[in-house]
Amino acid sequence: MSFTGKYQLESQEGFVEFMKAVGLPDDMIEKGKDIKSVSEIEENGNQFKVTVTTGSKVLTNSFTIGQEADIETLTGERVKTIVNREGNKLKVVLNRITSITELVDANTLVNTLTLGGLVYKRISKRVA
Known part of the structure; x- marks a missing residue:
């Protein structure tokens, strides 16, 4: 299955706790918790471009599977890392955060971010 498409956030778990742990200010957490990002x-092929729009904030990362890339994190920090693919999963470690993005079926994208014992899970549905 191809990841290509546009997905809108449908539900999320652990947002507030996770964002506090990564150091996002409370006012940004409050603003962001109810926004349905796209x-x-x-x-x-092995090249990806991922653009996440949350309200007025747009985060774009481009990478090639298995090659080092400069990735911008949720907090705006840039990290050199390698994105790997295992079937329908993209896996990357950004400092202390492990991110797994899984295309569970043709229309559902699940992104799970883990930091220590904290888990932030985002479920998005294909809109285009």
């Missing part, structure tokens, strides 16, 4: 993924 993720747009372009997959071309």
Whole structure:
């Protein structure tokens, strides 16, 4: 299955606790907790471009599977890392955060971020 498409956040678990742990200010957490972000993924072979729009904030990362890339995190920090693919899962470690993005079926994208014992899970549905 191809990741290519546009996905809108449908539900999330653990947002507030996770964002506090990564150091996001309370006012940004409060503003962001009810916004339904949109993720747009372009997959071309092993090359990916991921754009996440949350309100007025747009975060875009481009990478090639298995090659080092400069990735911007949720907090705006840039990290050199390698994104790997295992079937329908994209896995990456950003400092202390492990991110797994899984295409569970043709229309459902699940992103699970783990930091120590904290888990932030986002479930998005394909809209285009």
